[in-house]
Amino acid sequence: MTNGQQDNEKKQEQIRVDHVVKEITRKINYLSENVKDLKESVIDIRREFWEDVTVNLEELDDFYETEASIKQQAEFLSERERSHGQFSERIDTLKRLKDSPYFGRIDFKEDDEKEEMPIYIGLASVMDENDEEFLVYDWRAPISSMYYDFPPGPANYDTMEGNISGEILLKRQYMIRNGELKGMFDTGLTIGDSLLQAVLGNQASTKMKSIVATIQREQNQIIRNEKSKLLVVQGVAGSGKTSAALQRVAYLLYRYRETLTSEQIVLFSPNPLFNSYVATVLPELGEDNMQQMTFYQYLNRQLPKSIALESPFEQMEYYLNGEGENFKTRKEAMHIKASLAFKAFIDDYLDQLGEAGIIFRNVTFRGKAIVKKEDIAKYFYSLDDHISLSDRVEETMEWITKEVRSFEKKEVGADWLRDEIELLDKEDFLDVHQRLEDRQPFEEDSFNDYTKEEELLRKKVLTRKLRPLKTKIKRKAFVDRLKTYRQLFEQTAYQRKTEGLGNAWEAISDLTAQSLKDKQLTWEDATAYVYFEKELIGFNDVRTIKHVFIDEAQDYSPFQFAFIKKLFPVSRMTLLGDINQAIYAHALHEESLLSEKLEEKHERVELTRSYRSTEPIVSFTKSFMPNGHLIEPFERDGSLPVVMEVENLKMVEEKTLDFIEMYQEAGHQTIAVIAKTLAESKELYELLKDRVDAELMTQETQNFGKGVAIIPAYLAKGIEFDAVIIPNASNENYQNALERNLFYTACTRAQHELVLLSIGEPSAFIQDVPTKHYKHYKVHAIFKNSR
Ligand SMILES: Nc1ncnc2c1ncn2[C@@H]1O[C@H](COP(=O)(O)OP(=O)(O)OP(=O)(O)O)[C@@H](O)[C@H]1O
Numbered sequence: 001m002t003n004g005q006q007d008n009e010k011k012q013e014q015i016r017v018d019h020v021v022k023e024i025t026r027k028i029n030y031l032s033e034n035v036k037d038l039k040e041s042v043i044d045i046r047r048e049f050w051e052d053v054t055v056n057l058e059e060l061d062d063f064y065e066t067e068a069s070i071k072q073q074a075e076f077l078s079e080r081e082r083s084h085g086q087f088s089e090r091i092d093t094l095k096r097l098k099d100s101p102y103f104g105r106i107d108f109k110e111d112d113e114k115e116e117m118p119i120y121i122g123l124a125s126v127m128d129e130n131d132e133e134f135l136v137y138d139w140r141a142p143i144s145s146m147y148y149d150f151p152p153g154p155a156n157y158d159t160m161e162g163n164i165s166g167e168i169l170l171k172r173q174y175m176i177r178n179g180e181l182k183g184m185f186d187t188g189l190t191i192g193d194s195l196l197q198a199v200l201g202n203q204a205s206t207k208m209k210s211i212v213a214t215i216q217r218e219q220n221q222i223i224r225n226e227k228s229k230l231l232v233v234q235g236v237a238g239s240g241k242t243s244a245a246l247q248r249v250a251y252l253l254y255r256y257r258e259t260l261t262s263e264q265i266v267l268f269s270p271n272p273l274f275n276s277y278v279a280t281v282l283p284e285l286g287e288d289n290m291q292q293m294t295f296y297q298y299l300n301r302q303l304p305k306s307i308a309l310e311s312p313f314e315q316m317e318y319y320l321n322g323e324g325e326n327f328k329t330r331k332e333a334m335h336i337k338a339s340l341a342f343k344a345f346i347d348d349y350l351d352q353l354g355e356a357g358i359i360f361r362n363v364t365f366r367g368k369a370i371v372k373k374e375d376i377a378k379y380f381y382s383l384d385d386h387i388s389l390s391d392r393v394e395e396t397m398e399w400i401t402k403e404v405r406s407f408e409k410k411e412v413g414a415d416w417l418r419d420e421i422e423l424l425d426k427e428d429f430l431d432v433h434q435r436l437e438d439r440q441p442f443e444e445d446s447f448n449d450y451t452k453e454e455e456l457l458r459k460k461v462l463t464r465k466l467r468p469l470k471t472k473i474k475r476k477a478f479v480d481r482l483k484t485y486r487q488l489f490e491q492t493a494y495q496r497k498t499e500g501l502g503n504a505w506e507a508i509s510d511l512t513a514q515s516l517k518d519k520q521l522t523w524e525d526a527t528a529y530v531y532f533e534k535e536l537i538g539f540n541d542v543r544t545i546k547h548v549f550i551d552e553a554q555d556y557s558p559f560q561f562a563f564i565k566k567l568f569p570v571s572r573m574t575l576l577g578d579i580n581q582a583i584y585a586h587a588l589h590e591e592s593l594l595s596e597k598l599e600e601k602h603e604r605v606e607l608t609r610s611y612r613s614t615e616p617i618v619s620f621t622k623s624f625m626p627n628g629h630l631i632e633p634f635e636r637d638g639s640l641p642v643v644m645e646v647e648n649l650k651m652v653e654e655k656t657l658d659f660i661e662m663y664q665e666a667g668h669q670t671i672a673v674i675a676k677t678l679a680e681s682k683e684l685y686e687l688l689k690d691r692v693d694a695e696l697m698t699q700e701t702q703n704f705g706k707g708v709a710i711i712p713a714y715l716a717k718g719i720e721f722d723a724v725i726i727p728n729a730s731n732e733n734y735q736n737a738l739e740r741n742l743f744y745t746a747c748t749r750a751q752h753e754l755v756l757l758s759i760g761e762p763s764a765f766i767q768d769v770p771t772k773h774y775k776h777y778k779v780h781a782i783f784k785n786s787r
Contacts, residue, residue, distance in 0.1 A: 013174070014181045020101045020135050021179045024126060028094045035087045093124045093286040100176045101126065102136045103213035104147050107170040108155065116169050121147050123212060124286055139212050140254040147171070148220040151188045173213070200611055200636055200751075206670060206704055207280045210250075211243045219244045221605050222574075223251050228603035232553075233576040234594045235605075236631045237621070237748035238612025241576040242718055245549050246281045248574065252547060253287050265290035266545050266568075268298070270552040270717040271313075276703045277719050290549075295560065299526045302533070307482065308520050312555075312584065313678070313699040315523035316714050319585050320677045320739075329511050330522070331585060332504040337524040338557030338586030341501060346528055349488050350535050354385055358536070359480040359487065363400055365469055366416070370407045371400050376478055390538040393476055400473055408466060412458050420461045421454070432456045476537045482516060485532050489513040524586070527560045545571050552717055553577035553593050557586045561593050580625050581745045583714055583738060610748075612720055614638025617754050620773045621747045624740065624765035641747075641754040641774045643729070643762055647781045652727050652757050653687045655779070659725050659755050660692055660708055668722035668753065669706045674746040675726075676733055678712045684727055685710045713746040724750035727757050734763040 102122035109116035121144045122136040137144050146155045146168060156165035173195055175183040185194055196214045215223065222244040225231050235241040249265055262282075267290050269275055275292050282289050300309050318324070319331065336342055360376040362369035379399055383392045411417075432453055472478075489509040501508075515522060521529055534540075548568050550556060553575035556564075565573075577594050609632045610618045618633035620641045625631070646652055656673060663671050673688075675681040678698060685696040688710070697704065697711035709721070726746055734743040743765055747754055756766065766774075 010181065010184065013184060017101065017176060017179060017181050020120075020126065021098055023129060023135060024094050024098045024101060026129070027126070028091055028098065031087050031091050031094070035091065089286065094126075096284075096286070097123060097126060097136070099178055101179075102176070103174055104139075105170070105172045105174070106147050106155075106168050108143070108146065108166055108168055110164060110166040113166070116167075118170075119143055119147075138254065139215075140251050145220070145224060148215050149217055196611070196634070197636060200634065206277070206706060208242065208246070208278045210281050210284050211240065211247065212285065215244075215247060216240070216609070218605065218607055218609075219247070222576075223248045225574075225603065225605075226255070229572050230600055230602040231572075231574045232594060232598065232602045232604045233574070233607065235576065235578060235607030236610050237578055237581060237744065238610040238618075238720075239578075239607035240611055241578070241607065242278065242551055243281075244607075245551060245574060245576055246278060247285075249290050249547075249549070250282055250285045250287045260546060262288040262290050264544060264546045265549070266547070266571075267292045267549040267551065268295050268564075270294065270555065271699070271715050272297075272702050273697065273704060273715060274551075274718045290547075295556070295564075296523075296526075299530050302530045303521070306519055309526055310521065310523045311699055312523050313712075313714060316584065317678050317712075320742075321679060326511055329504055329507045330524075332502060333508040333511065333522075334524045334585040336501055336505070336508065337528055338559055340558045340562065342528060343531070343559050343562055345501060346488070346532055347535075350389060350532070353484070353536070354389060356381065357484070357487065358389075359483045361478050361480050363404065363469065363473065363478055365407070365466065371403045371478075373478075376400065389536050390534075393479060393537050396478070397473060397476055400478060401470070404466065404470065404473065408462060412455070412462055417458045417461055420465075421457045424457065424461065428457070428460060432460065479537055481533045481536055482519070482529075484536070485529055486513055486516040489516070527557070527563050531559075531563045531566075539566065541567055541569050543570050547572050547574070549574045549576070550593075551576050552581070554579050554582040555584050556593055557584075558593070580627075581717070581741055581748075583717075583742050583745060585738065608632050609634055613748060613750055613754075614752060616640045616773065617747070617750055620754070620769055621744055623769040623773060625744055638752055641756065643756045643758065643766055643774050643776045645758050645760065645762060645776075645778045647779075648759060649687070651779065651781065652759060653684075653691075655757055656684070656688065656725055656727055657691055659723075660694075663723040663753060666753075670704075670721040671708045671723045671725070672716060672721040672749060673708065673710045673725045673727055674713050674716050674749060675710065676713060676728065676739070676742060676746075680728065681710050681712050713742045716749050717745060720749050720751050722751050723753035723755075725755050725757065728759060729756035729763050729766060730758040731761045731763050734765055740765055 100122070102120040104121040105118055106121075107116040107118050119134075120136050121139050123139065124136070125134060125138040125141065126136040127133065128135050139147075142157050142159050145157050149155070149157075150168055150171075152168045152171050154165070155168045156163050158164075171187050173185050173187055174181060175195065175198075199209075199211075199214060211219075219240050222231065222233055225248075233241055233244070235244075245267070249262075249267070252260060252265070253262060269278070269292055271294060275294075278292075279289060296309075296311050303309055315334070319334070324330075358377070358380065360373040360380070362373045363371040363376070376396060380392055380396045383395055387395075435456065436452060489512040512522075512525060516525075545568050548564065548571045550561075550564070550573070554577035575593055579594050608630050610622075611634045613621070613633075614636050615633040616638050618631065622628035622631040622633075644655060646655060660671055660673075673681075673684060673694070675684060681696060685694065688694055689696075692708055694708035694710050695701075695704070697709050697715055699715065701715075704719075724747065726743075729743070734740065743763065747756075756762065758766075
């Protein structure tokens with residue numbers, strides 16, 4: 001194409017952009033008018049709600065009529081409110097489209113047609129003025145899939161009616177900003193390296209961005225997968241796993257919009273910081289966010305406040321600091337308790353409990369056991385042992401409730417109630433009085449009234465006093481699950497099969513029993529305990545959830561995954577993770593969920609291309625990972641990582657400050673100092689806080705802004721920064737396999753710049769990297785200002 005032709009073509013394209021923008025503007029105006037009307041109508045309905053409802057409660061028929069009338073009016077109101085909400089959302093989407101109505105186009109000629117059709121693809125669909133033709137197709141529409149899946153040439157896509165094949169004659173990408181065509185490129189298979197270069201070259205943001213315009217073919221496989229019940233994605237650091245997961249949520253919400261809502265999708269995320277990091281992606285795509293939580297948050301919510309649950313980060317900190325007399329035992333426990341052998345051990349115990357051994361509590365009221373634990377046990381174990389434990393607990397609960405009811409009947413005459421009546425509020429007396437009057441308006445016998453009144457008052461007090469107890473019974477507090485669980489670890493209690501639990505089991509048992517006695521639940525016990533409890537008192541599985549996403553799935557143990565599957569029995573699952581970023585103690589021993597040997601039937605997708613970091617950073621990080629040769633960098637220039645050996649902590653402080661200043665001057669907005677542990681992060685924070693504006697990130701941190709973050713590596717999971725400084729990459733600090741993964745996780749957070757400081761000899765992992773992949777400096781104390 002000559003330059004003149006190109007200019008002409010660009011002009012034509014701009015004319016089309018203008019036309020589409022004009023139509024979008026017309027639609028926005030039209031909808032805004034409607035929204036205004038709807039808003040007024042909602043306000044009117046609310047104001048006049050009771051005027052338009054016929055209220056008549058005298059006769060039963062009238063009552064029903066009134067009820068129907070209220071219902072009708074309420075439905076009318078909520079229908080209006082819903083329409084108002086939908087219109088507003090559509091206006092928001094159109095406003096986004098007005099700025100950039102589409103990003104891609106394919107000219108597709110169907111096999112039986114003579115002429116090709118240009119298909120323009122954008123964030124959402126836009127019809128022409130007569131609602132006949134698509135001016136823009138939603139990126140999730142079936143026809144749009146070809147844009148991501150095929151280069152120019154033969155192509156096909158699936159529809160409800162079957163597969164449609166034909167030929168793509170042109171594939172084009174656009175950069176449109178503020179309604180102006182800034183650039184366009186005709187592309188082949190991969191979607192615009194030049195566009196991707198531009199996107200990835202930008203500064204990292206504190207919020208993740210959507211990648212619709214540049215989704216790659218292999219990512220599209222994840223996004224549009226509809227067949228598998230279990231989809232497993234092993235993707236190297238920065239390969240777009242999280243991005244693909246979020247686009248997938250948006251895709252599913254579109255594809256199944258009649259039957260699927262965002263509340264029916266759950267994403268388990270690695271840390272609270274990550275929740276806010278990804279929070280804007282779906283709203284940007286015009287969809288609501290799915291439910292999002294960390295697995296720790298989920299487990300913690302299941303436990304009573306009296307139990308102190310260790311977080312995975314606290315466990316990690318304990319593990320990395322490697323101190324304490326029981327360290328070896330706990331380390332072993334972390335690995336054993338992650339296993340399915342441990343689950344089998346618990347299942348076996350649960351079987352035994354079917355015969356005997358559950359520890360019950362007295363049901364106590366005012367210091368007196370009104371149902372004794374021995375009687376509860378007797379009742380429980382008199383029930384048919386073919387019935388599951390939880391069903392028997394349920395039946396026992398009903399029996400206890402009856403017992404309490406008969407106690408209540410007798411107790412109503414107790415002396416203590418008289419004193420309590422004295423303490424009642426005036427409102428309570430009035431209420432009882434009113435009830436008596438309603439019941440017997442013409443009763444003359446005032447003596448009888450008086451005793452009735454006292455009886456009602458007594459009942460009122462008693463009911464109120466018994467309420468907390470009844471709630472506890474409903475929650476099955478009469479089963480002492482913590483003690484029953486603890487019994488499993490107390491040496492004398494049971495003859496147990498301990499195969500598969502290793503030689504250290506006795507020591508592990510003692511340690512576990514001790515911490516349970518103190519009401520401390522370690523992270524390695526958390527899943528097991530909640531699982532045990534649910535098996536015992538009832539597994540309220542969650543059938544409303546249709547899709548579960550687990551990000552950073554390599555960090556979940558087989559036991560945890562088995563538990564999650566049991567919790568969401570009807571959900572489809574998408575597991576995404578990276579074996580190289582497995583940082584929990586258990587993950588090194590146990591079979592990973594991402595392993596090719598995963599027994600479950602599943603479909604597996606591998607992502608090997610890394611988009612986040614520049615090519616020099618990827619070349620550096622891949623060099624010290626086993627199977628690193630499988631990691632492919634995306635070609636994007638940048639400076640070589642810097643490894644700097646220094647002599648002491650003071651120099652770390654000075655150099656960190658120098659680099660921060662340099663990066664800030666270069667315009668980088670998010671800079672992270674990524675330490676190995678929280679202890680190390682705190683130490684650095686204390687050194688730096690008066691000299692630079694920096695924020696210390698802990699497990700409680702929910703958000704991060706632009707600027708300098710000091711953060712332990714395990715909390716930086718899933719997140720990215722323009723520049724990363726590793727303050728102590730010494731051999732002493734990063735040695736074993738787990739530390740290697742932690743080190744890799746830390747380094748791969750960098751988008752543009754990476755520097756590693758080391759007090760003394762750098763980590764052996766760095767020594768594995770060919771020297772051409774980094775710049776190496778040794779700085780001695782006397783030259784401390786040079787680099
Ligand atoms: N197709 C794409 N187009 C544009 N940017 C992309 C694409 N795929 C990935 N990216 C960018 O690469 C970066 C890494 O993506 P993401 O965080 O989804 O990767 P990840 O595999 O979850 O990483 P990690 O496991 O290291 O946390 C993000 O900035 C994301 O926007």
